[in-house]
Amino acid sequence: MTSIIDVARKARVSVGTASNVLNGDPRVGRELRKRVLAAIKALNYAPNALARGLRIQRTHTLGLVIPDVTNPFFGELAKRVGEAADAIGCSVILGNSDDRRAVEATHLQMLASRRIDGLVLVPTPETRDLEPLRNIPSVVIDRPLRGWPSVATDHRAGAKAAVQHLVDLGHRRIGCIAGPNDLAVARERQKGYRLIVEERLSAKDGPIADYVFVGRFDYDSGYEGAMQLLQRVRPTAIFASSDQQAIGALRAAADLGLRVPEDLSVAGFDAIPLAQHVTPRLTTVAQPIAAIAEKAVWLLGAVRDGAKFDMRYKLDATLQIGKSTGPAPRDAGADRR
Amino acid sequence: MTSIIDVARKARVSVGTASNVLNGDPRVGRELRKRVLAAIKALNYAPNALARGLRIQRTHTLGLVIPDVTNPFFGELAKRVGEAADAIGCSVILGNSDDRRAVEATHLQMLASRRIDGLVLVPTPETRDLEPLRNIPSVVIDRPLRGWPSVATDHRAGAKAAVQHLVDLGHRRIGCIAGPNDLAVARERQKGYRLIVEERLSAKDGPIADYVFVGRFDYDSGYEGAMQLLQRVRPTAIFASSDQQAIGALRAAADLGLRVPEDLSVAGFDAIPLAQHVTPRLTTVAQPIAAIAEKAVWLLGAVRDGAKFDMRYKLDATLQIGKSTGPAPRDAGADRR
DNA sequence: ATGAAAGCGCTAACAT
DNA sequence: ATGTTAGCGCTTTCAT
Numbered sequence: 136m137t138s139i140i141d142v143a144r145k146a147r148v149s150v151g152t153a154s155n156v157l158n159g160d161p162r163v164g165r166e167l168r169k170r171v172l173a174a175i176k177a178l179n180y181a182p183n184a185l186a187r188g189l190r191i192q193r194t195h196t197l198g199l200v201i202p203d204v205t206n207p208f209f210g211e212l213a214k215r216v217g218e219a220a221d222a223i224g225c226s227v228i229l230g231n232s233d234d235r236r237a238v239e240a241t242h243l244q245m246l247a248s249r250r251i252d253g254l255v256l257v258p259t260p261e262t263r264d265l266e267p268l269r270n271i272p273s274v275v276i277d278r279p280l281r282g283w284p285s286v287a288t289d290h291r292a293g294a295k296a297a298v299q300h301l302v303d304l305g306h307r308r309i310g311c312i313a314g315p316n317d318l319a320v321a322r323e324r325q326k327g328y329r330l331i332v333e334e335r336l337s338a339k340d341g342p343i344a345d346y347v348f349v350g351r352f353d354y355d356s357g358y359e360g361a362m363q364l365l366q367r368v369r370p371t372a373i374f375a376s377s378d379q380q381a382i383g384a385l386r387a388a389a390d391l392g393l394r395v396p397e398d399l400s401v402a403g404f405d406a407i408p409l410a411q412h413v414t415p416r417l418t419t420v421a422q423p424i425a426a427i428a429e430k431a432v433w434l435l436g437a438v439r440d441g442a443k444f445d446m447r448y449k450l451d452a453t454l455q456i457g458k459s460t461g462p463a464p465r466d467a468g469a470d471r472r
Numbered sequence: 473m474t475s476i477i478d479v480a481r482k483a484r485v486s487v488g489t490a491s492n493v494l495n496g497d498p499r500v501g502r503e504l505r506k507r508v509l510a511a512i513k514a515l516n517y518a519p520n521a522l523a524r525g526l527r528i529q530r531t532h533t534l535g536l537v538i539p540d541v542t543n544p545f546f547g548e549l550a551k552r553v554g555e556a557a558d559a560i561g562c563s564v565i566l567g568n569s570d571d572r573r574a575v576e577a578t579h580l581q582m583l584a585s586r587r588i589d590g591l592v593l594v595p596t597p598e599t600r601d602l603e604p605l606r607n608i609p610s611v612v613i614d615r616p617l618r619g620w621p622s623v624a625t626d627h628r629a630g631a632k633a634a635v636q637h638l639v640d641l642g643h644r645r646i647g648c649i650a651g652p653n654d655l656a657v658a659r660e661r662q663k664g665y666r667l668i669v670e671e672r673l674s675a676k677d678g679p680i681a682d683y684v685f686v687g688r689f690d691y692d693s694g695y696e697g698a699m700q701l702l703q704r705v706r707p708t709a710i711f712a713s714s715d716q717q718a719i720g721a722l723r724a725a726a727d728l729g730l731r732v733p734e735d736l737s738v739a740g741f742d743a744i745p746l747a748q749h750v751t752p753r754l755t756t757v758a759q760p761i762a763a764i765a766e767k768a769v770w771l772l773g774a775v776r777d778g779a780k781f782d783m784r785y786k787l788d789a790t791l792q793i794g795k796s797t798g799p800a801p802r803d804a805g806a807d808r809r
Numbered sequence: 810a811t812g813a814a815a816g817c818g819c820t821a822a823c824a825t
Numbered sequence: 826a827t828g829t830t831a832g833c834g835c836t837t838t839c840a841t
Contacts, residue, residue, distance in 0.1 A: 491836060
């Protein structure tokens with residue numbers, strides 16, 4: 136491998152000067168600078184980032200550990216974090232935790248060894264601490280973690296907006312397909328739903344618990360949840376905690392002979408690309424993923440520069456109104472008749 | 473940051489011995505080994521991978537550059553490459569090229585500086601060479617690149633299998649929604665289609681070119697392509713080069729009042745998860761993504777160990793039969809009547 | 810079996 | 826403005 140020494144020799148300057156050219160030190164003269172640049176090109180020289188990192192104690196590398204790139208939300212997140220990292224001259228090492236603490240721990244250990252400049256993490260539900268990373272700037276995304284700064288969508292507000300939209304359309308008996316209770320985001324979305332719906336349900340509608348189905352975030356849970364709710368409490372609208380669930384609900388409605396949105400309104404969460412391609416186009420809550428990624432990477436820099444953060448940043452979601460939500464059916468939506 | 477020197481001091485051994493323990497050298501005695509291990513734990517020591525890499529000239533890092541993690545196929549690929557890398561103790565640095573040569577070049581330059589042990593690349597259509605990576609083991613995936621070993625699905629054979637399936641069901645007038653002509657995979661899939669269909673089209677059916685629509689791999693192209701084909705040459709089946717296209721075609725069929733598969737059969741390519749969740753479930757060609765990732769990572773090791781490869785590995789795709797393909801309609805499928 | 814020391818490629822402080 | 830050199834943290838001969 137060709138080193139800076141080779142470059143210096145070829146350009147007939149000292150290594151110090153060659154190094155200075157590399158780092159844009161303005162003190163080197165035009166002549167020498169030109170010779171060094173020429174040598175670099177001629178030798179096809181690529182500076183050794185390892186040696187550099189070892190010396191200056193910075194790697195210009197960020198770690199990103201997420202449950203699964205394959206998930207549309209995390210995939211988008213990975214892309215955006217990559218872009219934000221690019222913008223500040225950093226590469227990103229990606230690790231998939233598969234939501235298993237042990238796998239996550241392995242990745243964190245590796246990243247610590249690699250002396251990354253910062254960590255962006257979506258912790259598993261079991262994660263309690265970031266032991267090996269104690270002195271590396273870290274930010275937690277999407278899911279909160281005690282003692283670490285986090286940036287996430289305001290899931291509760293997003294859910295409230297979606298459910299409020301349904302209420303505004305005249306719905307009162309609104310079902311909810313929730314996500315797993317061990318995920319804070321799922322609880323928050325459900326909480327948002329409850330805050331809006333609770334006071335609108337009258338005694339004869341039964342307890343709100345009957346309107347909530349708890350499942351996973353996936354398609355199948357959406358189908359099953361909708362099936363159960365529709366047969367049990369006959370809601371006129373369903374708020375699903377994910378688009379996958381919402382799409383499953385759409386299918387369930389079809390299987391039960393219900394038209395959407397005439398007989399049933401359905402809203403989702405996440406605004407995955409597919410949401411625009413189902414029939415009818417989904418009403419859904421879009422997370423500000425790019426903003427989250429940018430804020431997280433920015434926070435990393437701030438933490439490194441000595442700021443002490445232990446703060447939860449909540450970013451606003453946006454309600455995207457599609458064709459899957461419409462006015463409540465007359466006979467069901469009107470208050471007693 | 474705590475270094476191996478601190479560990480050695482704390483364990484009252486020399487750095488050499490501490491290092492040997494770290495690397496599992498069997499010569500160190502039980503007693504000293506135990507002391508070193510204890511010191512490591514007590515100090516929460518994480519070996520510095522930069523220093524190590526600088527010294528041994530290996531980084532245990534792989535580079536992965538793909539067009540876009542957000543694309544289901546590349547997302548899955550990223551995940552699988554990550555797993556294969558994990559299995560041999562490597563981390564992976566991920567870069568998105570957005571299919572732009574300049575962005576790709578930036579990433580490659582960075583990876584070269586980082587002295588990665590190997591590169592896995594999905595080249596952009598404009599990529600002709602991997603200049604900065606000349607002496608780094610590299611493998612190209614999905615799309616071929618002159619002078620570099622590649623591993624990819626046998627797209628042509630996959631397409632042939634799907635189209636042959638349609639033929640076996642009695643279809644003769646089969647349309648094709650192709651992908652962009654500057655992508656080899658798109659051309660290969662179209663070629664597979666042509667090889668099967670060409671000889672089966674009779675003179676009165678018109679030229680095969682009329683049965684081919686060239687677009688992008690996305691949903692909208694699928695919709696538009698199906699619309700055009702269905703109104704122009706009235707095929708009884710459509711082979712789409714991607715699942716996104718196929719799903720667009722499904723929608724087009726619905727908009728034209730055609731039932732699938734009774735009036736029209738539709739087959740796709742890629743077997744994205746969604747393909748199982750549309751109605752009817754899609755017949756599609758599954759790429760062996762995990763196998764591709766494993767083979768690529770394995771190849772990297774082989775190349776490093778001195779093997780000289782300039783070979784194209786083609787891996788078999790698998791036809792997944794769904795409900796979107798069925799027997800050709802009587803009146804159209806039977807030869808003259 | 811263990812210790813001492815050179816050197817991987819670079820930057821930065823210091824000397825000129 | 827340019828050259829010299831110590832040292833970042835590790836592995837690996839080479840002595841002992």
